[in-house]
Amino acid sequence: MEEGTSKQIIAYQIKLSGPLRDLFDINLSLLPVHLKSVHTGSEESSSTIRKRVEEARKRQYERYGREICNSRVSYEILMKTSPLSPDQYRTLQQFSNKKNWSNRTQIKVIRLARTISDLEGSIGITDRSIWEAVKLNSLTERKAGTGIKANGL
Numbered sequence: 001m002e003e004g005t006s007k008q009i010i011a012y013q014i015k016l017s018g019p020l021r022d023l024f025d026i027n028l029s030l031l032p033v034h035l036k037s038v039h040t041g042s043e044e045s046s047s048t049i050r051k052r053v054e055e056a057r058k059r060q061y062e063r064y065g066r067e068i069c070n071s072r073v074s075y076e077i078l079m080k081t082s083p084l085s086p087d088q089y090r091t092l093q094q095f096s097n098k099k100n101w102s103n104r105t106q107i108k109v110i111r112l113a114r115t116i117s118d119l120e121g122s123i124g125i126t127d128r129s130i131w132e133a134v135k136l137n138s139l140t141e142r143k144a145g146t147g148i149k150a151n152g153l
Contacts, residue, residue, distance in 0.1 A: 010100055056118035070114045075107050082114050082125050091127075095134050109133045 044052075057069070063081050064073055084092065096106050109130070116129035 052119055052121075055121065056115070059118050059121075070111045070118070073111075078107075078111065078114065082117075084110070084125060084130075088125065088127060088130055091130060092134075099138070101137075105137065109137050112136060 060069060061067060064077065070078070092106060092109065095101070095109075101109075110125070110133070112133035113125050113129040116132050117125050120126065120129065122129070
């Protein structure tokens with residue numbers, strides 16, 4: 001009976017925490033940086049970043065046929081235009097079970113992975129982008145309440 005009770009508690013926590021977690025796409029922790037600090041030269045220039053974002057938005061427009069971003073497109077259209085491979089789906093399910101994610105949280109991770117893939121110039125959702133999205137979502141869970149909200153493209 002104790003095992004059934006713990007499953008009920010976890011199910012209830014997922015039901016409650018899902019909508020709360022959905023309020024945050026990504027939490028960015030900000031640290032002060034001295035403006036005269038030495039740059040290593042490995043950082044991207046703002047013009048390079050702008051170009052990558054513009055290209056990613058163009059890909060999204062071409063994919064969806066209208067001006068809509070990955071964070072706002074319906075799940076059905078997202079899966080129709082960017083389906084996960086069976087291995088990717090299995091990996092996501094394993095993380096979801098381990099971390100007790102709600103369906104909404106899983107969808108947010110997929111949307112984030114799609115955005116990461118767009119920024120990398122990839123046609124499909126890559127395994128690496130799923131891993132990055134999972135890490136970002138896990139970081140958000142650990143640091144909930146610290147930082148600012150940043151929406152996907």
